[in-house]
Amino acid sequence: MLPSMRFCVPSAAALFGSLCHGCHSRARSLSFRGFSWSPRQISRWNGRDSIDLPPAENPRILITGGLGQLGVGLAEILRKQYGTENVILSDIKKAPPEVYRSGPFVYADVLDYKNLRELVVNNRITWLVHYSALLSVVGEANVALARKINITGLHNVLDLALESCLRLFVPSTIGAFGPSSPRDPTPDLCVQRPRTIYGVSKVHGELMGEYLHHRYGLDFRCLRYPGVISTNTQPGGGTTDYAVQIFHDALSTGHHECYLRADTRLPMMHIGDCHRATVEFMQAPECQLSLRTYNIAAMSFTPEEVATEIRKHLPHLKVTYNPDSVRQTIADSWPVRFDDSNAQRDWGWKSTYGLEELVSDMLSSIRDKKTNAGLPVS
Numbered sequence: 373m374l375p376s377m378r379f380c381v382p383s384a385a386a387l388f389g390s391l392c393h394g395c396h397s398r399a400r401s402l403s404f405r406g407f408s409w410s411p412r413q414i415s416r417w418n419g420r421d422s423i424d425l426p427p428a429e430n431p432r433i434l435i436t437g438g439l440g441q442l443g444v445g446l447a448e449i450l451r452k453q454y455g456t457e458n459v460i461l462s463d464i465k466k467a468p469p470e471v472y473r474s475g476p477f478v479y480a481d482v483l484d485y486k487n488l489r490e491l492v493v494n495n496r497i498t499w500l501v502h503y504s505a506l507l508s509v510v511g512e513a514n515v516a517l518a519r520k521i522n523i524t525g526l527h528n529v530l531d532l533a534l535e536s537c538l539r540l541f542v543p544s545t546i547g548a549f550g551p552s553s554p555r556d557p558t559p560d561l562c563v564q565r566p567r568t569i570y571g572v573s574k575v576h577g578e579l580m581g582e583y584l585h586h587r588y589g590l591d592f593r594c595l596r597y598p599g600v601i602s603t604n605t606q607p608g609g610g611t612t613d614y615a616v617q618i619f620h621d622a623l624s625t626g627h628h629e630c631y632l633r634a635d636t637r638l639p640m641m642h643i644g645d646c647h648r649a650t651v652e653f654m655q656a657p658e659c660q661l662s663l664r665t666y667n668i669a670a671m672s673f674t675p676e677e678v679a680t681e682i683r684k685h686l687p688h689l690k691v692t693y694n695p696d697s698v699r700q701t702i703a704d705s706w707p708v709r710f711d712d713s714n715a716q717r718d719w720g721w722k723s724t725y726g727l728e729e730l731v732s733d734m735l736s737s738i739r740d741k742k743t744n745a746g747l748p749v750s
Contacts, residue, residue, distance in 0.1 A: 430454040431539070434497045436482050436529070437504030439463040441605045442543075444471060446501065446647050451475055453651070460495055463504075482525030485532065492536050499539045499654065502529045508547050508702055510609030511570040522573035530580060534590055541654055544578055544596040544665060546639055547571040547611070551705040558707035560667050560714050567705055578665045585664050594665040595653055598672075598710060601730060602643030603737040611702045615640055615678060619734045622682050622689045623742060626750045631696040634676040636703050639710045641670040642725035642733065649721055656719040663718070669710035670723035671730070681731045686750070 433450055435443045438461035450459045451474075461471065462480035471477055481487055482504045491497065504525055511518035526542065533540040549558055550565040564575050581592035599612025607613030614630050621628035649668045679691045715721035725733070742749050 430458050431499040432496050433459045433499040433501065434480070434491060434495065435459070435461050435501045435503060436480055436488075437463060437502070438477070439465050439467060439471070439605075440503055441600060441602060442643070442646065443501075443503050444474075445602070445604055445643060446650060447475065449647050449651055460491070460497070462491070482528055483520065485528045488528060488532055489535075492532060492538070497536065497538060500529065500533055500541070501650075501654075502526070502540065502542045505573070506570065507610040508545075508568050508570040509611060509613075509699060511573075512568055512698060512702075515569045518569045518573065522570065523576060526573070526577050526580070530584060530590070530592075533592070534584060534588060539591040539593070539654065540581070541593045541595075541650065542577050542581060543650075544574045544594050545571070546596065546598055546706045546710070547702070548574040548578065548596060549705070549707055553705075553707065555706075556708040557711035558667065558709065559711045560663060560665065568702055582664045591658065592664050593653055593661075595649060595715075596665065596667045596710070597646060598639035598641040598668070598670065600641055600643050600646045601734065603734060603741060604643065611699050611706070612638055612640065614675060615673075618675070618678060618682065618691070619731075619738055622686050623735065623738050623750050624748070626686070626688050627690045627692070628679070630675045630691055630693050631699050632675055632693070632703055633695050633700060634691075634693050635674050636700070637672050637674045637708045638703060639669055639672045639707055640730075641668070641723065642730045644733075645670050645723045645725050648724075649715075652721065653715075653719060660719050663714055666715040666718070666721075667710040667712045668715050668721055668723075669712040670725060671727050672709045673727055678727065678731065681727055682735070685731070685735055688750070 431454060433454065435447055437443060438447065443461055443463070447459050447461045456475040460476040460478055461467070462478045464479065464481050467477045478491060480491055482502070492500070505522050506514070506518040511522070529540065529542070532538070547568060547570050548564055548566055550567050550571065552563050552565050554562050566572055566575060578594055581590070581594055584590040585592045599610070599615055601615050603619075607616050614632060618628045618630070653666070675691065675693070679689060683689050712721060739749055
């Protein structure tokens with residue numbers, strides 16, 4: 373049996389993970405969504421000499437929640453590598469014209485299993501990137517909706533990945549940890565116990581994905597993202613959103629009111645590093661992965677530290693601090709720094725942006741966007 377090849381029961385369950393170094397995948401009885409498969413029924417798929425391996429093809433990729441902070445940029449990178457038509461962006465919102473022009477875009481509601489299944493079957497999807505979620509602050513304001521999207525939607529995606537033998541990526545977050553977790557640094561494996569519905573749903577996703585991998589061979593992959601900083605979209609209800617808004621304010625009004633204390637240190641990452649980590653992790657052979665969920669790290673800073681770095685470019689920036697009790701409580705329960713040594717060792721992860729590079733890039737990118745849009749720049 374050749375290394376790094378995946379064998380699955382067609383249109384049924386992903387009972388077989390990628391096979392590395394001659395390891396056998398385990399066939400077990402599986403029942404879901406009206407399908408039932410026993411070891412007797414699938415025994416013919418386990419024979420070493422009876423399987424004809426198809427030639428390698430580019431993955432066919434579906435991205436849910438694609439109009440959020442991360443989807444459009446990730447689609448652009450994946451389309452350059454695998455072809456425009458092989459990467460399908462989706463959301464429940466109408467996409468702006470430039471997104472339609474850039475490649476395939478479809479409507480996809482993660483709460484509608486039939487809709488998702490039709491998309492996967494009709495488009496021959498092999499990889500699924502699941503970005504649909506309500507973030508920390510928005511989730512606390514609407515727990516019922518967060519539970520529905522972040523948990524029920526996740527279960528639909530997990531079931532579909534099993535049925536259609538997909539490689540599934542589901543991001544997790546610094547919010548998957550709580551006040552009883554070790555904070556500096558936070559390792560991959562430790563007590564988590566988050567206290568937000570966002571964090572609880574992410575821990576649930578990590579554990580469900582790992583269970584289905586070990587039980588049925590689902591190729592589940594998960595990265596715990598730090599706060600991600602980009603110019604692609606407006607802040608969307610996360611606790612780390614100040615680290616995006618402060619750049620816009622610095623170039624527009626010259627004043628930023630921060631909802632966290634000046635000394636609140638949190639892990640952060642430039643979106644370029646975030647996209648690169650996601651692509652490299654999705655491309656890594658299964659035999660290199662000792663875990664299914666990894667921390668990834670780049671830098672950690674406080675609001676005062678990022679403001680000080682911005683003032684090297686814009687000395688007039690004024691920052692006032694008016695801590696919001698909900699966001700501050702959440703931030704105080706999150707990691708100060710991530711330990712990502714396992715990601716570095718297993719699949720070669722290494723960040724490229726530090727605080728200085730991040731600030732220079734953010735200011736340059738926002739300034740260019742404002743200038744091109746005919747907006748004033750402070």
